[in-house]
Amino acid sequence: MQYEGVLSKMETELGAPIQYYLTFENSFLNVNQALNKHLEISFQGYQCLNCSKKKKIFRQGFCYDCFYSSPAVGDWIMRPELSTAHLGIADRDLDYEARVQLTPHVVYLALSSDVKVGVTRKTQVPTRWIDQGACQAVSIVEVPNRYLAGITEVALKNHFVDKTNWRKMLQNDVLDLDMLTEKARVFEFLPEEVKQYFNADLDEHFVMNYPVLHYPKKVTGLNLDKTPNFAGKLVGIKGQYLIFEDGTVFNVRSFEGYVVGMNII
Incomplete structure (x- = not known):
C-alpha cells in the first residue's frame, strides 16, 4: 500500500488502544494497521501548512515568512502567560487570538515520564495528552481564558517539569505515581486569582493505552533532512512518534510540512 502527501500531526481517537491516522489530500492511513509491517518513508519536498507554497519548512510546518x-x-x-486578548490587545491578529485565547482552558498534570504541568484548550482534551505520550493525566483547573491558564502553569513550573522527556517516554520509563494524589497537593501553589477554579472533588482521571508491541531500550531520532529514505519494521506508536524495531523513532509532528511517500510492505 502506497501513500503520498504533506505530513501533519497524526489525528487520534481515544480507545484501547488509541487509534492513529495520517491524513493526506486524497487518502488517509490508519497507522495501527501498519504495526508489525515494514514501512518505507521517503522525503520528496516541502509544502508550507499555511500558504501551501513549496518553500523550505522553518518551524511547526510553516515556512519562514508564515512563521x-x-x-x-x-x-x-x-x-x-503572554496572552493579551482578554485585555483587547492584539499580538498579530486580535480576531484570531480572541477566538483561541478567550475560550475555556485546562491546566493539567500529565505522566509521560515525570509529572509534567501543561496547558490546553478544553476542546483538546484528551488529544493534547495523547500527543505528548502521557500514560495518565488529570485536570487541575478549568479557567475562562488562556492568560489565567498561563500564569497558573508558570506558578506550577516551580514544582513540576514542563517538558516531556521524549526518550524516557518512548522507552516507557515512567514513574509509578497516584495522579489524584499529585493533584491534591497543588492547591497551595496556585495563583490567588485562580484558586476559585480548583475543584478538589473532580476526580477526572484519564488513562491512555498506546498501540506498542514492545518498547525500545535505546532510541535514535529519524531526521528526514539527513536521512531522506528510511525503511523499518513498525512496532509501536506513542505520542506523535512512530517506533521501529531497531530503535529508530520518527516524530511526525517535527516534520509537518514535509512531503513524503510511504509504502507499507
Whole structure:
C-alpha cells in the first residue's frame, strides 16, 4: 500500500488502544494497521501548512515568512502567560487570538515520564495528552481564558517539569505515581486569582493505552533532512512518534510540512 502527501500531526481517537491516522489530500492511513509491517518513508519536498507554497519548512510546518506573520504561531502559543486578548490587545491578529485565547482552558498534570504541568484548550482534551505520550493525566483547573491558564502553569513550573522527556517516554520509563494524589497537593501553589477554579472533588482521571508491541531500550531520532529514505519494521506508536524495531523513532509532528511517500510492505 502506497501513500503520498504533506505530513501533519497524526489525528487520534481515544480507545484501547488509541487509534492513529495520517491524513493526506486524497487518502488517509490508519497507522495501527501498519504495526508489525515494514514501512518505507521517503522525503520528496516541502509544502508550507499555511500558504501551501513549496518553500523550505522553518518551524511547526510553516515556512519562514508564515512563521513570523501568522497568528497561529505567535509567542503566546508556547507561552500562554503572554496572552493579551482578554485585555483587547492584539499580538498579530486580535480576531484570531480572541477566538483561541478567550475560550475555556485546562491546566493539567500529565505522566509521560515525570509529572509534567501543561496547558490546553478544553476542546483538546484528551488529544493534547495523547500527543505528548502521557500514560495518565488529570485536570487541575478549568479557567475562562488562556492568560489565567498561563500564569497558573508558570506558578506550577516551580514544582513540576514542563517538558516531556521524549526518550524516557518512548522507552516507557515512567514513574509509578497516584495522579489524584499529585493533584491534591497543588492547591497551595496556585495563583490567588485562580484558586476559585480548583475543584478538589473532580476526580477526572484519564488513562491512555498506546498501540506498542514492545518498547525500545535505546532510541535514535529519524531526521528526514539527513536521512531522506528510511525503511523499518513498525512496532509501536506513542505520542506523535512512530517506533521501529531497531530503535529508530520518527516524530511526525517535527516534520509537518514535509512531503513524503510511504509504502507499507
